[in-house]
Amino acid sequence: MSLAFLRNADWLNRSRAVAYGRIFLAVSVLAVVVWTALSSHGIDLYGRPLGTDFKSFWAASQLALQGRPAAAYDPRLHGAAELAMFGGRSSGYAAFFYPPLFLLVCLPLALLPYFAALVVWQLVTGAAWLRVVQRLLGWRAVVPVLAYPAVLLNLEHGQNGFLTAALFGAGALALQRRPALAGICFGCLAIKPQLLLLLPVLLLLRRAWRTIGAAIVTVSALSALSLALFGTAAWTGWLAVAPLARATLEQGLVDPGKMQSVFAAIQVLGGGVTAGYVAQAAVAVCVAAALVWAQFQRADAMAMAMLTACGSVLATPFVLDYDLCLLALPMAWLLRQGCRDGFQPWEKLGLAAGFGLPLLSRVLAVRIGIPIAPVVLLAVFGLVLRRSVQPSGVAAYAPGMTGPPAGTATGGGGSIAVP
16 A cells, blocks of 8 residues: 555545445434334333433433432432432443533423433534534535534433534634634533633633633623522532542543543553553643644634644543544534645545544454554644644645535635535
C-alpha cells in the first residue's frame, strides 16, 4: 500500500462516502428496530432497560419531583429508585454525578412515563444536535450525520451527548455575531463541567468579554434557580458524592476501555493512576498551548471554537464514547473546509478515522487492549489545527469529494450561511 493511497485518499470520493453512510445508517436503524422488538416490557436481552443510562436521569427526576433532590446523590436511595422503576428487577446501578444544574433539565422528565420520557429526550436533544451539525456543514446533510456511530451509542445509552454537543455548537455558531447568546449556550454547559476545561482559554484568547459575562450570568442564574427549587441539600449531596465519582475513574468502576481519554488509555495499557494523570495533564497543557498558538496565528473565531471542541474531548480524563457526539462538530467543519477549498494531505483519512472511532474504540480497548481513541483524537485535532492557521482558499490538491450544490453552502470561518 503506497503512502499516497493513505495521504491523499483519492479513493474516498463523495459517492463512496455517501454509499458507506447509507449502509451504516441502514444497519443502525435495523439494529435499533430489532433490539427494541426483542426487548420485553422495555428490558433488553441482557436484562437492562432500553436507554441504559437514562434510568439514572429519570430516577433523579422522580426524586426531585417528590421533593427529595438530595436523594439523587445518595447511591442507596437513588439505586432504590432505579430498582423500583422495573418492579424490583435489578439491571445494575447507574450513578448520578451531575451537578444540581442538570437536575433542572431532568425535572420535566418526571412528568412522563420512563419510555415516553426517553423518546422525548432523544428526539428533542437529537434534533438540536442534528441542526447544529447541519449548520456547520453548510448544507442539509442527514444521512452522513445520522450515520455517525456516536449517534447509535448515544441512543443506546439514553445519554446527554446530543445535548452537550448541541450547546457547544450553538455557542460556537453565535460566538462572533451574537456573543451574549454564545455565553448563554456555554453557560448551560455547566451541566457537564468536565467539558468546560478549555472554554475559558478560548474566551480569554478571543477577549470575548460579553460572552464571558453572559456565561457567568447564566451559570449564576441556573445555580440560584436550583437553590430555590432544590435547596442547599442537593449541592451538599453533589459535593459528597464526588469521591465516588473519582473512584469510578481511578478504580475502574467503569471499565477504562469504555472511556476515550488519555488517562483511561494508560489504565488499559497497565499504567498506574499517577502515570495516567501526568499523561492527561501533559496532553491538556499541549492542547491549551496549541490554542494559544492558533490565536497568535490569527485563526478566526469558528476555527478556534472547533479546536476547542476537539481539544475538550482530549483534555478531560472522564469522557466516554457517546460523548464523541462533540467530535462531530470539528469534523463537520473540517469536511466543509475541504469541500470548499480542497482537501489537504491526510484530511480524508483523518475524517474517516474520526468517523469510525466511536464504532471501534470500545471494542479494541476492551477486547484486545488497544486504546486507539487518544491517537485518533490527537490526529483530528492536528488536522483542525493545521486547517485553522491555513489561509482560506489554499489547498494541497484538488478534492475527490465535492461539496453541496452551488449556492447551498457559502462562507467559512465564523460566517455560516444556511440554505
